[in-house]
Amino acid sequence: MTTPRPGPEPPSDAQLVLAYRAGEERAATELVSRHAVPVARFLVGSGAAPGEIDDLVQETFFRAFRRLDGWRGEAGFRSWLFTIASNLLKDEYRKHRGRKVVSIEDRDVPGREDPESTFIAEEMEIRLQQGLITLPRLQREVFLLRVQQGIEYQEIATTLGTTAGAARVHYHHAVRRLKEIMR
């Protein structure tokens, strides 16, 4: 029996960006496929209403491709997308003078077998989301990048224009404040 050979490594984000700049539209499709869901989750955590997620993700990528020169590769492409998504949400918030807060009625319950544990998890998530909205922007974003997206402090620092040490402090503060809110 022969071991299957590993296929060629998928192109990196930087390679896809170069390919898109050279006129290869498929590269854009690949970048969207890779990052659309994480961007959507980041937007959910930042307080976007479920009905707006699709449009906001689309707008985030549209803005990103329009100004690809803005990504210099210091932070990851995904982190850069989070910055755009965050600014977009800020613009929307200013435009509408308020943000829709997710309510239990708006939510689609994910398919879990135990209805009680589903309810508890759902309620926990909603309380977390409502708690996140009350945090200062930097604390909220550090929490989402570190916890929800699993990004290391150093990259968070580059993305948000702070230091790794400060990012760590923001994360600790965020968790402690959320703990009080969710109690």
Added chain:
Amino acid sequence: MIHCDAMLDRMPDVAAGRSAWSEEESGHLRDCAECQSHWKVVRAGVFLGQGLVAEVVPEAIAGRVRDRLRAERRRTLVRRIGWLTGLAAAASLALVLWSGRGPNTPTAPVAELTIPVAELDSLSAPELQSVYEAMEAPLVEGSSAEAVPMGELDDQQLERILRALEG
């Protein structure tokens, strides 16, 4: 001895399955109420939004983004061509005005200018109309950008016009 801050730093990686608690850390978590409440927050954060984004279809989003980018690229091309055409027209006008002000050129008002073309004098009205129409038509078929409305040209045709205008 494990400090709660160190536990807090490790929580995102353990909650997401990128790492696992050591025996000592597990013991600390079992006995420390503060760490237990932090752990609850971090675990909720790791799974935040997972149920909601099941409806996000990256391929559909990619298609819509691509369409918008194409439309914008097209608008930019048309705008640039319009701008360059205007610039060329302005340059031509400036050239005509400038050449008309030369030292050897009489400065007669435009309304009094007549260009005698003897051959035209003998033509009838319908014949003159036909000559006029021939002058209006482009010299070479498809040589004029105005022959077809800009909006009906495809991207390649627009690029060609742009290249021609830019030299």
